[in-house]
Amino acid sequence: MSLPDPRTLAAAGAWATPPPRRAGGSRPEPLLALLARITPLLVRGSARRPVREPAAVDRSLALRVTEVTAEAEGVVGLRLVRADGGGAFLPAWHPGAHLDLDLPSGRRRQYSLCGDPAVRGAYRVAVRLVPDGEGGSREMHALAPGAVLRTLGPRNAFPLALTGSGSLLFVAGGIGITPILPMVRAAAAAGADWRLVYAGRSRATLPFLAELAGLSAHEPWRVRVRTDEEAGGPPSAEELLADAGPGAAVYFCGPPALVPGLRSVPALHVERFSPPPITDGAAFEIQLGRDGEVLPVPADRTALSVLTAARPTTPYSCRQGFCGTCRVRVLAGGDALRHGGSATARRTDDAMLVCVSRGAPGSRLVLDVGTG
Structure with missing residues (x-):
C-alpha cells in the first residue's frame, strides 16, 4: 500500500480528526493510528533541525611518481599515486578528465588522465616533449620516480556521453x-x-x-x-x-x-592542448598598473603572450579561458573589455582572462599587475 508523506498530511490538517475506521469495524487501521501518533513528533523534529551549509571540498592532493615509461618517440608516461600513502583510493574520475599539476618551477599545467578509471590506486598521464616550448613538457620529462607533485582535480571539461543509440x-x-x-x-x-x-x-x-x-x-x-x-x-x-x-x-x-x-x-x-587560433582579432593596448609600462597587443596575439613576454612569472594554465588561473583585475578601460573563453570561467566587469579576452580595437586596458 502506498502512503503519503505524514508531514504533508499533518500540514494540510488531514488528521485533525481521528484516522478512518475499517469498514464495518470499530477500531482504527493500526498503521494509520501509529502514523497519527508519530506525525507531530516528525513535524516538530524537522522544524527544529538546523540547516547545514555544504562544506568546501579540498581537491588538492600530493602525488608521487612511481614509474616513468617511454610510450613513443618523445612521449613519456607517468604513474602517480598518493604521496602520503594514506589509503589506496584516489578521487574518482571519468573519461575526458584531466589533472592540474603544479610543477617544480611553480608552473601549473594540465594533463589528461589516460589510464583506466576503474584503477583507483593510481593515475596515469602521458606528455609529449616540446623542445621549443615554454618548459612545462621539459619539466615533466625530467621527473624521476620519487618526485612529488601537487595536483588539483580531477576536473572534466571534455565529458563523454554514452547515452542514446547513436554511433x-x-x-x-x-x-x-x-x-x-x-x-x-x-x-x-x-x-x-x-x-x-x-x-x-x-x-x-x-x-x-x-x-x-x-x-x-x-x-x-x-x-x-x-x-x-x-x-x-x-x-x-x-x-x-x-x-x-x-x-x-x-x-x-x-x-x-x-x-x-x-x-x-x-x-x-x-x-x-594548445590555444585556439585568434580569428578577427584587432590590436589594443594593456598598461601594467596605473603608472606602468604600456604594451601593444597585436591583432594576432593574446594579451597573455604579450604579458608573459614582459613578466615571465605571470600565472596561467589552460590558455583556453576556462581554468581562471590568468584572471587579472582591470583598473580602467573595463567598458572596452571583450570577454572570451568557456562559459565555465567566472567573469566580472572588472576582471579579464588575459589568455582569451581582449580590448576593443584601439582601446587601452589598465591591468592590476603592479609595476615590478
Missing part, C-alpha cells in the same frame, strides 16, 4: 590520444558502436598503439591509424570523418589547425 567517432591527433583512450575503453566496455581515427606523423610517434590493438583485437576495423609518413601528408577533414555514420557524435582532440574543418559536424566535442 561514436573518436578522432585523435598525436598526443591527443590521451583523453580519447579512456573514452574508447568505456565505449568498448559499454558495447557502443564506435570508431577511432588516430592520426600522426609516424607510427613511432604515436603512443598506446598496443593498447588500442588490444581493445579492438576482435574487431580491428574499429581503429584506423593514419600517418603523414604513410599517406604522404597531413589528413583532410573529409578523410578524418570518413568513418562517421549518420548522426554520429564526434570527439576530437588534436592540433587546433584541424578543428575548422570539423565544424560541419552537428555533434562535435573538442578538447585542445
Whole structure:
C-alpha cells in the first residue's frame, strides 16, 4: 500500500480528526493510528533541525611518481599515486578528465588522465616533449620516480556521453590520444558502436598503439591509424570523418589547425592542448598598473603572450579561458573589455582572462599587475 508523506498530511490538517475506521469495524487501521501518533513528533523534529551549509571540498592532493615509461618517440608516461600513502583510493574520475599539476618551477599545467578509471590506486598521464616550448613538457620529462607533485582535480571539461543509440567517432591527433583512450575503453566496455581515427606523423610517434590493438583485437576495423609518413601528408577533414555514420557524435582532440574543418559536424566535442587560433582579432593596448609600462597587443596575439613576454612569472594554465588561473583585475578601460573563453570561467566587469579576452580595437586596458 502506498502512503503519503505524514508531514504533508499533518500540514494540510488531514488528521485533525481521528484516522478512518475499517469498514464495518470499530477500531482504527493500526498503521494509520501509529502514523497519527508519530506525525507531530516528525513535524516538530524537522522544524527544529538546523540547516547545514555544504562544506568546501579540498581537491588538492600530493602525488608521487612511481614509474616513468617511454610510450613513443618523445612521449613519456607517468604513474602517480598518493604521496602520503594514506589509503589506496584516489578521487574518482571519468573519461575526458584531466589533472592540474603544479610543477617544480611553480608552473601549473594540465594533463589528461589516460589510464583506466576503474584503477583507483593510481593515475596515469602521458606528455609529449616540446623542445621549443615554454618548459612545462621539459619539466615533466625530467621527473624521476620519487618526485612529488601537487595536483588539483580531477576536473572534466571534455565529458563523454554514452547515452542514446547513436554511433561514436573518436578522432585523435598525436598526443591527443590521451583523453580519447579512456573514452574508447568505456565505449568498448559499454558495447557502443564506435570508431577511432588516430592520426600522426609516424607510427613511432604515436603512443598506446598496443593498447588500442588490444581493445579492438576482435574487431580491428574499429581503429584506423593514419600517418603523414604513410599517406604522404597531413589528413583532410573529409578523410578524418570518413568513418562517421549518420548522426554520429564526434570527439576530437588534436592540433587546433584541424578543428575548422570539423565544424560541419552537428555533434562535435573538442578538447585542445594548445590555444585556439585568434580569428578577427584587432590590436589594443594593456598598461601594467596605473603608472606602468604600456604594451601593444597585436591583432594576432593574446594579451597573455604579450604579458608573459614582459613578466615571465605571470600565472596561467589552460590558455583556453576556462581554468581562471590568468584572471587579472582591470583598473580602467573595463567598458572596452571583450570577454572570451568557456562559459565555465567566472567573469566580472572588472576582471579579464588575459589568455582569451581582449580590448576593443584601439582601446587601452589598465591591468592590476603592479609595476615590478
